[in-house]
Amino acid sequence: GAGVSQTPSNKVTEKGKYVELRCDPISGHTALYWYRQSLGQGPEFLIYFQGTGAADDSGLPNDRFFAVRPEGSVSTLKIQRTERGDSAVYLCASSAGQGVIETQYFGPGTRLLVL
Amino acid sequence: AQTVTQSQPEMSVQEAETVTLSCTYDTSESDYYLFWYKQPPSRQMILVIRQEAYKQQNATENRFSVNFQKAAKSFSLKISDSQLGDAAMYFCAYRNTLENTPLVFGKGTRLSVIA
Numbered sequence: 001g002a003g004v005s006q007t008p009s010n011k012v013t014e015k016g017k018y019v020e021l022r023c024d025p026i027s028g029h030t031a032l033y034w035y036r037q038s039l040g041q042g043p044e045f046l047i048y049f050q051g052t053g054a055a056d057d058s059g060l061p062n063d064r065f066f067a068v069r070p071e072g073s074v075s076t077l078k079i080q081r082t083e084r085g086d087s088a089v090y091l092c093a094s095s096a097g098q099g100v101i102e103t104q105y106f107g108p109g110t111r112l113l114v115l
Numbered sequence: 116a117q118t119v120t121q122s123q124p125e126m127s128v129q130e131a132e133t134v135t136l137s138c139t140y141d142t143s144e145s146d147y148y149l150f151w152y153k154q155p156p157s158r159q160m161i162l163v164i165r166q167e168a169y170k171q172q173n174a175t176e177n178r179f180s181v182n183f184q185k186a187a188k189s190f191s192l193k194i195s196d197s198q199l200g201d202a203a204m205y206f207c208a209y210r211n212t213l214e215n216t217p218l219v220f221g222k223g224t225r226l227s228v229i230a
Contacts, residue, residue, distance in 0.1 A: 031215045042119075042206050042220030043160070050215060059217070089158060095215065104218065106152075106160035 002026075004107035006092050012113045013082055021077040021110045025094030032075050033104060034067055035091040043091050049075060082114045117142045119209050121221035128197045129229050135182075136192045136224045138207030146212050149183070149190045154204040154223070163205070166190065194226075202228045 005024045013019050025032050030051055035043035045059040049069045057067075064082075069075040079086055089111050093104040118141045128134035140149070151163040166174045166183050173181050178198075182191045194201055204225050208218040 033217055035217075040222070042208075042222050043218070044220070045217035048215065048217055055215070056217070091158075091160065093160070102215070103162055103165075105162075109158045111158075 004092055004094050004105055006090075006107040006110050008110055009108065010111045010113070012115065014115050015082060015084060017082050017114075019079050019082055019112065021079075021090050021112070023075045023077070023092030023094075023107060025073065025075070025092070026105055027073075029094035029096055029105075030072065031095040031102070031104075032069060033093040033095075034075070034077050035093065037089040037091055037109070039088070046077070046090075079112075082112075084114050087112055087114045117144075117147075117209050117211070117219050119207050119219055119221035121207055121224050123224045124222070125225045125227070127227040127229055128194070128201075130197055130199060132197055133193060133195045134197055134226065136194075136205050136207075136226065138190045138192070138221060140188050140190065140207070140209050142188070142209065142211075144211055148210045148212065149181075150208040150210070150218065151179070151181070151190075151192045152206045152208060152220075153201075154206060156203075160206070164192070197228050199228050199230060202226055 007022045032049040034046040037043040048056040052072045064080045067077045089109040091109045093106045095102040095104045147168045149166045152160045164176045178195045204223045206223045207221040
């Protein structure tokens with residue numbers, strides 16, 4: 001596609017429910033990042049994929065969070081047993097993965113609200 | 116760990132005037148990259164300008180320029196001839212030189228442009 005897309009744009013769920021957030025990166029981009037942006041804060045890193053594998057998941061806050069990228073393109077961020085503190089905008093970014101100074105291109109994010 | 120500080124939660128500027136947004140960072144590395152991203156209400160992060168730490172010359176992109184002071188660990192953004200479309204959140208971000216590493220963001224500065 002022309003840019004990074006994320007679905008859904010907004011998601012409202014109840015505490016304790018399971019949610020999946022989808023990211024469709026720019027075609028051909030091998031590197032994919034997930035960030036979380038809480039209200040009034042800058043984005044914080046969650047996880048990074050190079051191809052199909054999670055190269056760095058050090059930013060995931062706990063084991064309720066999990067992400068996959070089975071075919072090296074679309075990625076899904078999965079949150080189990082959601083808590084009110086999970087409410088945030090979840091941003092996805094992709095880059096060509098070649099060269100050190102590669103630019104990360106961001107999607108519009110998914111706003112998650114846990115009631 | 117690297118940190119990025121933006122000490123101005125909000126700034127305003129008259130249309131056609133110039134405004135400077137401040138950013139300081141902390142790192143023990145000698146080589147790294149610095150970025151300014153713009154986030155309009157659409158939530159999509161847009162790269163405004165970037166600077167490689169090994170370059171002494173300040174980066175410029177049309178109306179946007181930076182004042183990079185490596186010894187002071189300061190990286191301010193100057194917007195000249197401000198336009199209504201410049202109104203947005205602006206985030207300063209740091210990245211080390213390893214390939215495909217995540218960005219570290221500040222908390223952002225909300226810029227308003229007054230007609």
